[in-house]
Amino acid sequence: MKVVTCHAGARDGYNLSVALHQMGVLEKLVTDFYTPSLIRQWLPQRHNVNLPSSKTISLWSTYIIQKYFTKDFLFTDKILSNKAFNVARKTRSNLFLTSYTAFEAFERAIKEEETLSRLLFQIHPHPLTVKRILTDELKYSPEAEFSINAEHEMAVKTEMLSRLDKESHMATNIVVASQFTKDSLIENGIRSEKVLVIPYGVNTNNFPAKLDYDQNTRPLKILFVGQMVQRKGLSYLFQALKSFENKNFELTIVGRGRFDEKLLDKYRPFVEFNVVKSLSHQALIDCFHNHDVMVLPSLIEGFGHVILEAMSSGLPVICTTNTAGPDLFLSDNEGFIIPIRDSDAIVASLDQLLTDKSKLKSMGRSAAATARIFTWERHIKGIQDFYLNNSNQ
Secondary structure, three states: OOEEEEOOOOHHHHHHHHHHHHHOOEEEEEEOOOOOHHHOOOOHHHOOOOOOHHHEEEOHHHHHHHHHOOOOHHHHHHHHHHHHHHHHHHHOOEEEEEOOOOHHHHHHHHHOOOOOOEEEEOOOOOHHHHHHHHHHHHHHOHHHHHHHHOOHHHHOOHHHHHHHHHHHHHOOEEEEOOHHHHHHHHHOOOOHHHEEEOOOOOOOOOOOOOOOOOOOOOOEEEEEEEEEOHHHOHHHHHHHHHHOOOOOEEEEEEEEEEEOHHHHHHHOOOOOOEEEEOOOHHHHHHHHHOOOEEEEOOOOOOOOHHHHHHHHOOOOEEEEOOOOHHHHOOOOOOEEEEOOOOHHHHHHHHHHHHHOOHHHHHHHHHHHHHHOOOOHHHHHHHHHHHHHHHOOO
């Protein structure tokens, strides 16, 4: 049976739609803007070479309004969701929608008694779990109030939270990219057997493994990559390094997107660190290769793709249970999985690497080897198998 997909933006490189197109079952991707094949050389970001523009419907007006006139994502999401349902009903296709754009389509399918499969790709952890963790974090890290309250789940209206909550309950089956995301759905009343974990992939050609592991007495080079906000657990990395008795380290923060200047300023007197922003792809690869370990102490991650990028580049990774780390560390030698809000665990992990620098090489090579298991082809095959097993429910 044919299937309609839907999301705004270039969600995960359009690989959900690519997987279904390769099976010959994709009816249409409904999105805000997809670059037509004829002009993709000038606008490559909103395109995937394996997904022809003829298989897409772009609602350009929503893209323009969203970009230039309003910051209300709910406006765009509702229009996309309704359009996806209309296309599915007209073509007698199933729905396989991405979170944020599923509510109206699923609700209408139920109300109008359409016998369509209502499949959901839950991108982020359940919003009520996210809000619970962030609300607790205000007590632990009041200095990060600015960035915590700016998070989507803390700032949106009750209507949006309710809408996102109901999407997963109305879905017949759900795909997620990490066990943590699955656990967040279970916490909010979704049956475990309804949810399948299919981890994302990484293009290892774009992130080649480092060859040189310098194990002399130079400082341990620590890397953080991500938004410089408390959702990423940044204060716990700073607290760890502030209390770290062995000061033989260097910290580099590669900033992406938003940043909380107040949070950074609080720790500048106690922890030396270098902040770099807007790196080119090659500069990011060089950054991976010039460091020894990446630390991502996130409180909440739907996946944390930078973990795979760092692993592919040959770095051991220290990350929390609330990331995809537990799904990705297959040999238990790719790095360290630690609890959230645990600066002592960060210190203990770093101390092991400083005490025995041979671990940098063994863990780095294990990480690079494991990353090469998690290809995009593997992810696409998982999506295809999921659809075959759930397209008639």
